[in-house]
Amino acid sequence: MSLWSRPSPDLSDDDAFVALRAAILEPEIGDDFTRTILRRNRLECAKVRWRYWMPAAVGASIAVVALTLMLQLLTVAGPTGGRDLGAAEARRSETTVIFPTSTMR
């Protein structure tokens, strides 16, 4: 036993330290002690997994939204630069020369 492994004899005999050692607590451990730790540990693991994957999930969501918007824009605009040719054609047909009819003769 080393010199430091036990208190020196004068302190061991001291009333104060005898009383200190006599006041040691021996707590009883609750039945659900281990279960509580395991449950909380599972929660911790879930949180860690969530924290690990969340940036990737957020990034993927943003990418999907951006891609959808881009595709939508491309579909609406088309190769003509956004002019509505159908409407223009319709207007032109309304103002074209009327074919001769029997009343004009």
Added chain:
Amino acid sequence: MGPMAETKIWNTGAWEAGEESTWLQRCREGDESALAVMIARHRVRLVRVAANILRDSNEAEDVAQESFIRGFRELWRLRDDRAFSGYLYRICVRLCMDRLRSRRPETIEFDSVQPCEGPAVENRVLIQKLLDRLTPELRATLVLREMEQFSYEEVAAAMKVPVGTVRSRLHTARERFRELWIDANREGQ
């Protein structure tokens, strides 16, 4: 004191060398039965250490549970599996000291103990009252050494301070505790 003697308190079970390492490896892989084995191995001692530092059994149980959870969460940081016990006690002592620092100073009067509760209870209350007057560092050092019979090296590892600091703190704590004890007895007479 040799390395085997230094760990005599922490390694209370009769596990062979490398066995703890095997269980810890399984803990790292998320095996709950291995976690339960490690908890069963250390819980009694850990709760007792926390209870004697805090002088509160319920709070001690919370602190011990928190220590296990933090210990398992940060298990990947542990390079040497043989140091697991020391690592766990270090977390526990740190949590206890944080709780002591955040406590409001309470005035526990010795007179508040009923005589019918007996001398053992009176002694416990008086000891609690005296320990409350020590700083968290002195209190934890005194409890680990005098009550839990940790070696100097174990106290140093648990409190993450050099052995010289432990000796110095222990000397101060013993002197202070003895003064408080004498004063309390003088007042009681």
